[in-house]
Amino acid sequence: MKQLLHGAAASILLLGLTTFSAVGQLTMQQRWPAANAVAAAPTAGVRVLFDSTPGLLLRQTPLWVYSTQRGGWRTGHSGQLDWDGRSLTFQSTFDFMPGEVVYATTWAAPAINQKPHALIWQFTTAVGGTGQGNFEQSANLPAPALAPGLALGDIDGDGDLDLVTGSPSTNHVCVRLNEEAAGRPGHYGPGTLVDVHHAAYSLALGDMDGDGDLDLVTGSDSDGTVSVRLNGGDATGTNTGLFSGGSVRYVGGCATPLSLALGDVDGDGDLDLVTAINCGAGAVDVRLNGGDATGSNTGLLGKGKRVAVGSNPFGLALGDVDGDGDLDLLTANFGGTVSVRLNGGNAAGAGTGQFSGGIEVLVDAGAVGLALGDVDGDGDLDIVTANFTAGTVSVRLNGGDATGSNTGQFSGGSDVPVGSRPQRLALADVDHDGDLDILATCSGAGTVSVRMNGGDATGTSTGRVGGGSDPAVGPAPVGLALGDVDNDGDLDLITSSPAAGQLSLRLNQPWPPSAIMTVVDQPDQPEPLPLSLLVQAFPNPMVDTPTLTIRTSHRGPATLLLADAMGRQLSQQQFTLSPGTTTLPLAAAQDLASGVYLLRVQQGSQQQLIRLVRP
Numbered sequence: 001m002k003q004l005l006h007g008a009a010a011s012i013l014l015l016g017l018t019t020f021s022a023v024g025q026l027t028m029q030q031r032w033p034a035a036n037a038v039a040a041a042p043t044a045g046v047r048v049l050f051d052s053t054p055g056l057l058l059r060q061t062p063l064w065v066y067s068t069q070r071g072g073w074r075t076g077h078s079g080q081l082d083w084d085g086r087s088l089t090f091q092s093t094f095d096f097m098p099g100e101v102v103y104a105t106t107w108a109a110p111a112i113n114q115k116p117h118a119l120i121w122q123f124t125t126a127v128g129g130t131g132q133g134n135f136e137q138s139a140n141l142p143a144p145a146l147a148p149g150l151a152l153g154d155i156d157g158d159g160d161l162d163l164v165t166g167s168p169s170t171n172h173v174c175v176r177l178n179e180e181a182a183g184r185p186g187h188y189g190p191g192t193l194v195d196v197h198h199a200a201y202s203l204a205l206g207d208m209d210g211d212g213d214l215d216l217v218t219g220s221d222s223d224g225t226v227s228v229r230l231n232g233g234d235a236t237g238t239n240t241g242l243f244s245g246g247s248v249r250y251v252g253g254c255a256t257p258l259s260l261a262l263g264d265v266d267g268d269g270d271l272d273l274v275t276a277i278n279c280g281a282g283a284v285d286v287r288l289n290g291g292d293a294t295g296s297n298t299g300l301l302g303k304g305k306r307v308a309v310g311s312n313p314f315g316l317a318l319g320d321v322d323g324d325g326d327l328d329l330l331t332a333n334f335g336g337t338v339s340v341r342l343n344g345g346n347a348a349g350a351g352t353g354q355f356s357g358g359i360e361v362l363v364d365a366g367a368v369g370l371a372l373g374d375v376d377g378d379g380d381l382d383i384v385t386a387n388f389t390a391g392t393v394s395v396r397l398n399g400g401d402a403t404g405s406n407t408g409q410f411s412g413g414s415d416v417p418v419g420s421r422p423q424r425l426a427l428a429d430v431d432h433d434g435d436l437d438i439l440a441t442c443s444g445a446g447t448v449s450v451r452m453n454g455g456d457a458t459g460t461s462t463g464r465v466g467g468g469s470d471p472a473v474g475p476a477p478v479g480l481a482l483g484d485v486d487n488d489g490d491l492d493l494i495t496s497s498p499a500a501g502q503l504s505l506r507l508n509q510p511w512p513p514s515a516i517m518t519v520v521d522q523p524d525q526p527e528p529l530p531l532s533l534l535v536q537a538f539p540n541p542m543v544d545t546p547t548l549t550i551r552t553s554h555r556g557p558a559t560l561l562l563a564d565a566m567g568r569q570l571s572q573q574q575f576t577l578s579p580g581t582t583t584l585p586l587a588a589a590q591d592l593a594s595g596v597y598l599l600r601v602q603q604g605s606q607q608q609l610i611r612l613v614r615p
Contacts (some may be wrong), residue, residue, distance in 0.1 A: 021364040025116045026061060026103045029086075032615060034594045035121035035320070036374045036381055039434045039613040042125040045079070045091035046104045051112075059083050062107055064269045065090050069483060070154040070163060072214050087143055097154070097161065098127040098184065098484045099428050099491045107267055110325055118313050119325035124373070125542050126434070126613070131489030131508025132451055133437065135434065135471040139339045141176075141188060141503040143496070145169045149425070150496050150503075152203040154213045155231060156241035161483045163188050165496060165503065166200030166218060173218060173229075175447040177241060178485065186486030186507060192249055196220065196227040197248040197568040202265070206262040206271045208246075208289065209299035213239065215241045219257030225250050226257060226275060228285075249301045251275050251285040263318035263327045265343060266353035266425025273301055273549045276313040276331055284309055284316065284329060291364025300552055304523040307355045309339035315370025319381045321398060323406030329355045332370035335454070337512040338363055338396070340408060361410040363387060363394035373427035373436045373556055375453060375465075377596045377611070380406035382413070386422040386440045393418055393425060393438055393451065395465060395597035416465045420444025424480040428491050430508060434497050435609045440467055441477040441495050448473055448480070448495060448506070473504035550582045550601060558603040562588050577603055589614070 030049045033040035046065050063081060065074040069092070075081065079092040088106070096102055099126050109116040146165035155162045160178040169175065176191035198220035208215040211229040220227060228241035252255055257275040263274045263490065270289040277283045287301035307329060315332030322328060326343040333339060340358035366389025372381045380398040387394060395413035398406060419442025427436040435453040440450055450468040474497030485492045490508040497504065537546045550558075560573040571588040589597070597612040 003314060009246055012191075022056055023040055025059060025463075027073050027114075028106070028108040028110060028119060030106075030594070031106075031121065032594050033123040034379065034615075035123070035323075036379055037123040037613070038374055038377075038436050039126035039429065039541050039615075040096075040123045041615045042096040042098060044615050045089050046102075047087055048091040048106050048108070049087045050108060051086065054219050054307070061088055062092050062105070063088050063610075064105040064264075065092075066103045066207065066271065067096060067100065067366070068102065068206065069097040069152060069170065070094075070159070070214075071157075071448060073210045074211055074212070077212025096125045096158070096398070098125060098489055099482065100125055103264065105264055105267065117325065118264075118269075120264055120320060121325070122319065124429075125431050127430065127484070127490050129484070129488045129508065130510045131430065131432065131488070131490030131492075132190060132510045133452065134509040134511045135448065135450065135469070135493055135506035137507045137509050137553050138472075139505045140474060141505065142501060143174070143503045144501040146496055146497055146498045146501050146503070147199070147201050148478040148496060149201060149203040149218070150479045150481050151203055151205045152485065152494065155205065156429060157215050158211065160185065160487055161485050162241065163481075163485075163494065163503075164203060164205065164216065165191075165479075166203050168199050168201055168498065171196055173203065173216060173243075175241060175243070180487060185488075185507065186492065186503075194229060194243045196229065197225050198223045198227075200227070202257060204260055204262050207379055208262075208271055210270055212401045215246070215299065217260065217262065217273060219251075219260045223250075224252050224257065224277075226260065226273065226301070228301065228507060230299060247300055248286060249304075251287070251304055252277065257285075258314055259316040261316050261318050262593075265318065265327050265329075267326060269518055272314060272353065274329060276309075276316045276320065277306075278312055278314065282309045282311045282313045282331070282333060284313065284331060284341075284355075286329075286353060286355065305354065307341055309333065309341065310337045311335050311358060313339070314368040315385065317370050317372045319372040321372070321381050321406075323380060324409035328358070328408065330365040330370060330372065334366055334368060334386070334568075335369055336363055336365045338367065338383055338385060338410070340410070342408060360407065361396055363396065364390035364392045364415045367394070368388055368423055369425040369440065371425050371427045371438075375427065375436050375438075377435060379596075383410050384425060384438055386418075386425040387415075388421050388423060391417070391418060391420055391422065391442075391444075392416055393422060393436075393440055393449075393465070414464065418442060418449035418451065419447045419470055422449065424477045426482050428482045430482075430491050432490060432516060437468070438529065439480065439493065441473070441480045441481065442470070443476040443478055445470070446475050446477065447471055448477065448493060471506055473506065474502035475500040475502065475605075499614065501545065535599075535608045535610055537599065537610060538611060539615045540610075541591070542589055546586045546612065548584055548586050548601075550584075551580070552577045552582075552603055553579055554604070555579055556603055558601060560586075561600045561602075562586075563600070565599045570597070
């Protein structure tokens with residue numbers, strides 16, 4: 001049975017609650033893409049598999065899907081739900097953007113004999129293209145009166161990423177449309193101005209009124225207010241890229257809302273707002289969409305609730321760090337800690353939007369930037385901070401290791417040197433190897449530090465970060481946004497330099513071929529040519545059985561070993577390689593469940609390890 005959903009999220013949720021009480025409950029068995037997946041196929045839908053389920057109960061179960069870069073609330077606007085036996089599937093009418101974070105919410109019990117509640121998870125879509133993390137190709141845009149805040153998103157519904165920037169001295173936000181339609185993808189004009197209540201220091205894009213387009217939220221300089229401006233001016237989903245209407249809320253505090261984040265913190269299917277208030281004691285203001293947990297999706301923010309965090313919070317993030325299906329709250333504090341506050345105060349999945357409990361995680365000095373992502377490939381969210389004073393990024397692993405324990409207790413990891421005075425950071429797969437790399441703007445160096453996961457582009461996803469490069473951008477960069485601005489499948493970057501009034505656009509490019517060494521044989525000292533080995537898998541993520549392409553310089557026996565993310569061997573194959581290129585199907589991957597896998601090919605002293613993902 002297929003049906004487009006156009007009703008309010010509140011009615012679906014409340015009907016579902018009544019039915020669960022009267023008939024029984026759903027127990028979720030599996031979901032695709034997996035929670036915290038880092039390379040989900042952009043073309044794939046979102047699917048939840050339940051236990052044996054009455055058909056009526058399944059048809060009244062919600063599945064809300066929110067895109068952060070294109071289309072906003074996708075359910076009922078740019079996709080359809082399909083109820084089929086024990087599964088509920090959302091299939092989008094157009095692809096997700098490469099490398100964007102997508103959130104999904106359903107209602108079920110996470111396990112047998114547990115109470116049903118809203119289950120929220122996130123995943124990151126896979127990238128493609130030829131870019132390998134080389135950001136030397138540059139373009140700079142003049143942007144007078146520029147604030148640190150900037151965001152990329154398809155605000156006019158034409159399929160490319162537009163650019164929104166704030167201003168610290170005028171009551172405006174500048175909207176620049178991507179000129180792909182004019183044959184100039186990745187080019188931005190001077191833009192148009194959108195009125196906001198006060199000077200916009202921080203900003204975000206998200207579908208605040210549930211109409212299928214991206215709205216604008218700004219944190220205003222000096223007066224402690226947040227402005228919501230609706231795309232098209234209302235909740236009709238016109239997707240014009242012209243912002244007006246909306247509302248203004250005073251979030252208070254003794255300083256600017258330095259950062260803000262959007263997410264469904266109360267599990268009712270609409271986006272709520274959290275803002276960091278940089279007072280001496282440190283706090284986060286939480287505002288529910290519509291003022292409550294009914295899923296009204298009005299875009300009108302209710303009265304705030306304060307959550308105590310560490311002193312001087314700068315960075316802010318939402319994510320399910322304890323694996324209970326609701327969004328927890330984390331802040332990066334300048335004193336060198338990260339405050340972890342659990343939704344509902346524990347790991348029971350209450351999803352109340354009331355935060356308490358948690359811990360303080362030690363990181364390096366001067367933490368100002370914060371990002372969450374699965375950097376070690378074990379399925380839970382880890383912490384990465386940019387540390388202004390120390391000149392490092394700190395990686396802290398969930399559970400302290402790569403076992404996927406999902407405890408919300410963070411330790412281990414490392415402190416990685418980057419450029420001077422790092423500020424904003426992002427986690428993204430910039431070298432197309434299936435794991436999350438780290439990028440940080442460095443205001444003291446005028447660069448972006450790009451650090452590769454595993455130190456290279458082999459997709460090992462170890463969480464041990466190194467290598468990379470430090471491409472030059474505008475003077476004293478602060479803001480950072482990543483997205484596929486030229487529609488070639490890989491992730492490009494844009495930085496803001498407020499002091500210089502400049503935006504820097506850097507397109508992701510392949511690295512030039514390595515220099516080729518010529519070996520001249522000498523009769524008295526014969527030397528064999530060095531053995532070389534190159535292994536590639538396509539498609540990866542594996543939407544079907546992948547094909548391996550193996551290029552070698554020598555004939556000889558080779559071994560292929562497939563293992564899970566923990567390194568446990570699943571299969572082994574022996575074969576003989578000839579000089580040149582060999583292609584063969586990876587039959588052992590045909591029946592693999594969703595997850596991350598490691599493939600090692602070895603010939604003689606040479607071996608290559610690549611990371612495979614099954615969405």
